[in-house]
Amino acid sequence: MAVNTDYLLHLADNALILGQRNAEWCGHGPILEEDMAMANNSLDLIGQARLLYQHVANLRKDGRTSEDLLAYFRDAYEFRNYTLLELPHSTALLPTASGDRDYSVTIVRNFLYSALMVLVWDALKQSSDSHLAAIAAKSFKEVQYHLAHSRSWLIRLGDGTGLSHQKMQAAVDYLMPFTQEFWVDSPMEIVAAETGLGLQVSSLKAAWEEIVDDALTEATLKYSSSQGFVTTGKLGVHSEHLGFVLAEMQSLARAHPTAVW
Amino acid sequence: MTTPALKEWPLWEVFVRSKQGLEHKHCGSLHAADAQQALQMARDVYTRRQEGVSIWVVPSANITASLPEDKDALFEPSADKIYRHPTFYEIPDEVGHM
Numbered sequence: 001m002a003v004n005t006d007y008l009l010h011l012a013d014n015a016l017i018l019g020q021r022n023a024e025w026c027g028h029g030p031i032l033e034e035d036m037a038m039a040n041n042s043l044d045l046i047g048q049a050r051l052l053y054q055h056v057a058n059l060r061k062d063g064r065t066s067e068d069l070l071a072y073f074r075d076a077y078e079f080r081n082y083t084l085l086e087l088p089h090s091t092a093l094l095p096t097a098s099g100d101r102d103y104s105v106t107i108v109r110n111f112l113y114s115a116l117m118v119l120v121w122d123a124l125k126q127s128s129d130s131h132l133a134a135i136a137a138k139s140f141k142e143v144q145y146h147l148a149h150s151r152s153w154l155i156r157l158g159d160g161t162g163l164s165h166q167k168m169q170a171a172v173d174y175l176m177p178f179t180q181e182f183w184v185d186s187p188m189e190i191v192a193a194e195t196g197l198g199l200q201v202s203s204l205k206a207a208w209e210e211i212v213d214d215a216l217t218e219a220t221l222k223y224s225s226s227q228g229f230v231t232t233g234k235l236g237v238h239s240e241h242l243g244f245v246l247a248e249m250q251s252l253a254r255a256h257p258t259a260v261w
Numbered sequence: 262m263t264t265p266a267l268k269e270w271p272l273w274e275v276f277v278r279s280k281q282g283l284e285h286k287h288c289g290s291l292h293a294a295d296a297q298q299a300l301q302m303a304r305d306v307y308t309r310r311q312e313g314v315s316i317w318v319v320p321s322a323n324i325t326a327s328l329p330e331d332k333d334a335l336f337e338p339s340a341d342k343i344y345r346h347p348t349f350y351e352i353p354d355e356v357g358h359m
Contacts, residue, residue: 031292032291032306033291033292033293033302033305033306034302036305036306036309037301037302037305040305040309145304148301149301149305152297152298152301156294156298
């Protein structure tokens with residue numbers, strides 16, 4: 001039976017793309033401590049992606065797939081990450097420069113994603129794939145901290161000054177519709193659930209809403225509508241932003257394919 | 262009179278215990294809005310290389326320190342009192358290990 005590597009790539013690409021995005025703060029964080037916190041977060045996520053890519057490479061056994069090939073030599077339509085994770089750190093419709101980076105988007109996105117992954121990794125500890133179960137056990141510990149970190153800033157800034165509240169509410173309003181993609185089970189997720197490799201994320205919706213609702217209430221923020229267009233990043237159909245993320249991330253490896261440190 | 266909002270976050274001293282059974286050691290300081298945030302930041306800044314199993318944070322303002330100009334009066338007098346070190350004494354062989 002063919003192994004459902006699409007599902008593993010979905011988990012890996014989520015981690016890699018958000019890790020790459022959060023790493024944009026490296027050297028530009030609002031304060032030194034947050035700069036380091038975000039770099040730590042990125043290194044956790046990229047570490048998760050590496051373990052998953054290595055697992056896929058081992059499963060394919062074609063003598064050519066490697067973690068580097070998967071990260072640096074696939075194009076946007078082959079990436080299976082949620083569209084939410086590839087968006088720039090900005091609520092502007094057309095963010096153009098790094099100066100547009102807005103920490104409220106960073107915090108709200110990390111919170112919404114971590115609130116999901118704390119449930120997903122916890123459930124995947126029971127995966128029929130013992131290798132994935134081990135990666136889940138490790139990632140679960142990391143995401144617990146990511147959730148605590150983003151949640152604490154969500155509350156501080158949401159229940160902060162007039163301006164910080166306004167910016168956090170704008171970020172929640174902007175990002176919430178992208179979370180609809182979590183709950184529409186794709187064919188690869190349905191197959192993964194049937195074989196016991198993975199799970200149908202839609203079954204976690206109530207638990208996720210409880211985590212999110214609880215934190216938003218404490219942050220004095222409104223749970224905004226999550227209706228409208230449903231993005232399809234996990235099917236390989238992305239926003240215009242992923243191409244730019246990949247261009248920056250992959251250009252060095254593609255220019256010097258055999259380079260080593 | 263109302264208290265003006267703090268423009269700068271207060272300073273905290275960070276102590277990390279590297280292993281169970283060892284003492285917490287001072288490893289640096291950082292700025293944070295409150296104790297919880299100071300702990301979180303200390304985790305991110307000072308324990309990235311598995312330095313610790315426990316963290317303490319203490320408001321720097323709560324530390325009372327000796328003054329550098331009192332150094333001579335406080336510490337100089339002990340310089341010539343070598344008999345306060347155990348190595349000053351010769352222990353008779355019959356005592357064995359102490």
